[in-house]
Amino acid sequence: MSGPSLPRSLQDTPQLGRWISFAAPGKVQVRTGKVELGQGILVALAQIVAEELEVALERVEVLPADTLLSPNEGFTAGSQSIEVSGAALRLVAAQSRRALLRVAATRSGHRPEEISCHDGLLRVDGTDIGLDFWTLAPEVDWTETIDIRTTVRPSRDYRIAGTSARRGDVLQRLTAGGFIHDMAFDGMRHARIVRQPFRLARLASIDRERFARRHPKVAILQKVDFLAFVGADEYCVHAAHDEAEAFVEWTPDPGRKSAANAPAAVRTEVRKVQTGHPATNSAIRARYSRGYIAHGSIGPSCALAHFVDDRLTVWSHSQGVFALRDQIAACLGLHPSNVRVIHVPGAGCYGHNGADDAALDAAIVACELKGTPVRVQWSRVDELSRGPLGAAMATEIEAALGSDGSVSAWKLSVVSAPQAQRPGTGGYANLSSAEALDPATAPRQVEDLPELAGGGASRNATALYDFPDHEVSVSLDTRSPIRTSSLRSLGAHLNVFAIECAMDELAVIAGLDPIAFRLRHLKDNRCRAVLNEVAAMSGWRPGDAGGEGHGRGVGVARYKNKGAWLAAVAEVTVDEAVRIERLWLCVDAGRLINPQGARAQIEGGALQSASWTLLESVPVAEGRVLPLNWSNYPILRFSDVPEIETRFIIDENEAPLGAGEAAQGPVSAAIGNAVSHALGMRVRDLPLTRERLTQLLLSDQA
Amino acid sequence: MTDGSHATDGQPRCRINDSDVALEADEPLLFTLRNRLGLTAVRFGCGLEQCGACMVLIDGEARHSCALPASALDGRTVVTPEAIAGDPIGAALLSAFELEQAGQCGYCLAGIMMSAFALLTREINPSRARIIEVLDGHLCRCGAHIPILRAVERAAGMLGKPGA
Ligand code: FES
Numbered sequence: 001m002s003g004p005s006l007p008r009s010l011q012d013t014p015q016l017g018r019w020i021s022f023a024a025p026g027k028v029q030v031r032t033g034k035v036e037l038g039q040g041i042l043v044a045l046a047q048i049v050a051e052e053l054e055v056a057l058e059r060v061e062v063l064p065a066d067t068l069l070s071p072n073e074g075f076t077a078g079s080q081s082i083e084v085s086g087a088a089l090r091l092v093a094a095q096s097r098r099a100l101l102r103v104a105a106t107r108s109g110h111r112p113e114e115i116s117c118h119d120g121l122l123r124v125d126g127t128d129i130g131l132d133f134w135t136l137a138p139e140v141d142w143t144e145t146i147d148i149r150t151t152v153r154p155s156r157d158y159r160i161a162g163t164s165a166r167r168g169d170v171l172q173r174l175t176a177g178g179f180i181h182d183m184a185f186d187g188m189r190h191a192r193i194v195r196q197p198f199r200l201a202r203l204a205s206i207d208r209e210r211f212a213r214r215h216p217k218v219a220i221l222q223k224v225d226f227l228a229f230v231g232a233d234e235y236c237v238h239a240a241h242d243e244a245e246a247f248v249e250w251t252p253d254p255g256r257k258s259a260a261n262a263p264a265a266v267r268t269e270v271r272k273v274q275t276g277h278p279a280t281n282s283a284i285r286a287r288y289s290r291g292y293i294a295h296g297s298i299g300p301s302c303a304l305a306h307f308v309d310d311r312l313t314v315w316s317h318s319q320g321v322f323a324l325r326d327q328i329a330a331c332l333g334l335h336p337s338n339v340r341v342i343h344v345p346g347a348g349c350y351g352h353n354g355a356d357d358a359a360l361d362a363a364i365v366a367c368e369l370k371g372t373p374v375r376v377q378w379s380r381v382d383e384l385s386r387g388p389l390g391a392a393m394a395t396e397i398e399a400a401l402g403s404d405g406s407v408s409a410w411k412l413s414v415v416s417a418p419q420a421q422r423p424g425t426g427g428y429a430n431l432s433s434a435e436a437l438d439p440a441t442a443p444r445q446v447e448d449l450p451e452l453a454g455g456g457a458s459r460n461a462t463a464l465y466d467f468p469d470h471e472v473s474v475s476l477d478t479r480s481p482i483r484t485s486s487l488r489s490l491g492a493h494l495n496v497f498a499i500e501c502a503m504d505e506l507a508v509i510a511g512l513d514p515i516a517f518r519l520r521h522l523k524d525n526r527c528r529a530v531l532n533e534v535a536a537m538s539g540w541r542p543g544d545a546g547g548e549g550h551g552r553g554v555g556v557a558r559y560k561n562k563g564a565w566l567a568a569v570a571e572v573t574v575d576e577a578v579r580i581e582r583l584w585l586c587v588d589a590g591r592l593i594n595p596q597g598a599r600a601q602i603e604g605g606a607l608q609s610a611s612w613t614l615l616e617s618v619p620v621a622e623g624r625v626l627p628l629n630w631s632n633y634p635i636l637r638f639s640d641v642p643e644i645e646t647r648f649i650i651d652e653n654e655a656p657l658g659a660g661e662a663a664q665g666p667v668s669a670a671i672g673n674a675v676s677h678a679l680g681m682r683v684r685d686l687p688l689t690r691e692r693l694t695q696l697l698l699s700d701q702a
Numbered sequence: 703m704t705d706g707s708h709a710t711d712g713q714p715r716c717r718i719n720d721s722d723v724a725l726e727a728d729e730p731l732l733f734t735l736r737n738r739l740g741l742t743a744v745r746f747g748c749g750l751e752q753c754g755a756c757m758v759l760i761d762g763e764a765r766h767s768c769a770l771p772a773s774a775l776d777g778r779t780v781v782t783p784e785a786i787a788g789d790p791i792g793a794a795l796l797s798a799f800e801l802e803q804a805g806q807c808g809y810c811l812a813g814i815m816m817s818a819f820a821l822l823t824r825e826i827n828p829s830r831a832r833i834i835e836v837l838d839g840h841l842c843r844c845g846a847h848i849p850i851l852r853a854v855e856r857a858a859g860m861l862g863k864p865g866a
């Protein structure tokens with residue numbers, strides 16, 4: 001029999017009782033494999049459960065992801081959490097309700113349809129029947145399998161989902177601990193890792209004697225090229241780590257590099273989206289680029305680990321506790337069943353940052369100091385320069401215009417460093433200290449993220465526009481020794497920037513207004529709607545000349561070509577540096593589970609994208625990342641923040657779509673187009689720093 | 703710089719959230735607050751006085767605690783985020799931050815609140831430009847700037863109302 005299939009999470013863990021428990025009186029405890037990354041996902045999931053069970057939101061407690069207890073739901077990434085986990089939990093809650101009502105019916109002699117639920121109490125014709133979820137729960141068979149055909153409540157009846165439920169977690173941590181950084185155990189040792197200053201560096205020497213004299217309370221722990229400073233007093237260890245350079249020397253080992261990275265290669269995949277007449281005469285051929293981008297979490301990566309009785313427990317703010325567990329086990333020669341990883345919230349990570357690396361760091365030290373709890377925290381410099389970076393990439397677009405002024409042929413070629421190298425991707429550990437322990441674990445062959453997962457370098461490489469001839473070529477360049485991995489929106493950021501800038505360049509040649517020119521090529525109605533709406537919101541005037549340091553620009557995309565639609569208009573002034581004055585955003589993310597949360601995600605994403613676009617590129621010299629802190633890697637500040645107006649187009653019948661990454665590409669493009677508009681010349685390489693613009697203006701005059 | 707051993711003689715003393723505390727001489731205040739006194743709402747972000755996550759009040763002024771040697775604090779009064787709820791300004795800020803749902807991950811927030819606290823102690827109705835000026839040394843990577851600004855304005859509004 002075929003029919004709709006179970007959400008992936010439920011196929012992997014089909015047993016009802018693995019997801020939900022009514023064992024604590026008055027509480028509904030939910031297990032999810034998803035983790036809170038500051039995006040408010042747990043409250044949104046709790047809302048969905050509360051809605052189906054018709055209980056107060058406060059009763060629902062979403063327990064932290066834990067490899068021992070939680071269902072495996074893979075990584076919390078790619079704006080999939082609401083779509084996938086939300087759908088799974090909705091079924092789980094609906095089926096629990098049905099099972100509880102069945103027991104209530106048997107007990108009370110009423111039919112299940114006659115019984116209604118009121119915050120866990122059961123009533124018939126408005127009268128309590130003296131039964132509630134918690135007294136009935138022990139009689140339910142929680143081993144029953146989750147059934148896709150379970151009826152869920154129609155969304156028009158929703159009272160909790162769809163409201164801006166508040167997040168208690170953030171408020172609590174305003175005046176108390178609660179982040180992983182704040183965990184402490186008796187007898188705990190602090191460790192700081194002296195990281196390899198470049199990929200596969202070999203530890204040449206340590207001046208142990210001088211170190212011992214200067215830092216008598218700090219021990220040195222070395223395993224191959226893994227080097228940790230360890231002590232009971234955090235500041236002593238911190239201070240020693242600050243001066244590590246004075247005691248430790250590293251050398252390159254060319255033999256290692258070729259062994260680990262061979263065969264270094266660029267692999268290309270070409271896809272024909274639409275076949276017509278390839279261009280004979282191109283109107284534009286332009287290359288757009290961005291450099292490496294740091295995730296730049298405000299809290300440095302941190303982890304704790306404790307090895308007792310052959311079992312290792314690790315506390316981590318990883319996005320994927322199961323994959324991390326498997327890789328830690330493999331690196332340390334432990335059986336995965338003897339390793340437990342428990343999620344504890346860290347600061348926002350925006351993709352795959354140093355969280356997993358730190359977890360392995362702590363695990364290694366804990367295995368050396370058996371029985372002693374260990375806490376590792378990264379330095380600011382390591383956080384910005386030694387974790388995985390967002391991939392550098394370049395996207396080239398060649399396009400031709402037909403006699404009617406519409407695009408007749410379009411070819412996009414993107415070349416990118418690997419966009420996804422999470423623990424376990426491609427069978428590699430992809431953990432910094434795994435390479436320090438054994439250089440042979442460095443990945444040899446790296447693939448792009450598959451299309452099914454939204455693609456990596458290829459994410460949004462296919463424009464949403466209807467072009468009669470449309471070709472896309474995606475190349476993964478694995479030659480760089482820089483470690484790169486997922487950064488919010490992956491390749492979509494630059495691909496959308498490139499597509500949307502190219503559309504503006506073509507509109508100028510065609511003599512058409514940029515929005516009108518886009519609409520000509522757009523059949524997707526929801527895309528047209530956000531574009532039209534953002535034009536209305538911003539008072540877009542077709543043919544606005546711009547120039548003299550003042551400009552406006554637009555950008556639009558559908559995230560992953562299957563997620564939320566977002567159109568942006570930016571207004572900028574350029575006077576040496578770029579200042580974004582205003583941003584208008586129009587979003588279609590389907591039905592909203594938590595409107596205020598969705599808005600925060602969209603506007604937060606927009607500001608982060610503005611920061612990447614105007615300021616950010618990690619300096620790399622001879623394949624080495626320079627040590628960074630916030631003064632040589634500046635990010636957007638309060639004084640740089642524009643006014644933002646956001647509007648959602650909401651159709652209650654449309655399924656909710658993740659919103660967290662939708663703004664990255666369109667906002668960047670809107671800013672780029674606005675700056676070009678203001679300058680009367682094209683900017684194509686990010687970031688649009690003062691230096692870059694000055695260079696550009698000078699070379700234009702020359 | 704440390705020589706790795708902490709002096710214990712001639713210990714400086716200060717008041718922290720209404721308790722008398724003896725300080726380790728050569729340790730930045732942040733480490734004392736977090737590790738010896740368990741005041742973990744004071745956050746380590748950079749240790750370089752660049753991000754504002756570690757902000758506390760020293761004699762009523764917002765100061766970074768991450769690089770400030772404890773020896774400089776003899777006789778001073780320190781207030782951390784843990785202690786602000788009892789003060790009307792702190793209470794207003796907390797409730798405004800909640801109402802505006804200011805903050806995504808929240809890591810930057812406690813420090814930001816301390817700077818806002820110092821501002822609202824001195825200025826009754828600061829303009830948005832003034833709030834931006836005061837918060838400009840604080841970094842927020844989640845892009846929660848706008849709700850944060852709204853929250854500070856809202857707190858100021860609550861305090862300005864009679865009977866608040
Ligand atoms: S931790 Fe003190 S300013 Fe960053």
Ligand code: FES
Nearest residue numbers: 806808842843844
């Ligand atoms: S809320 Fe995450 S850094 Fe500000």
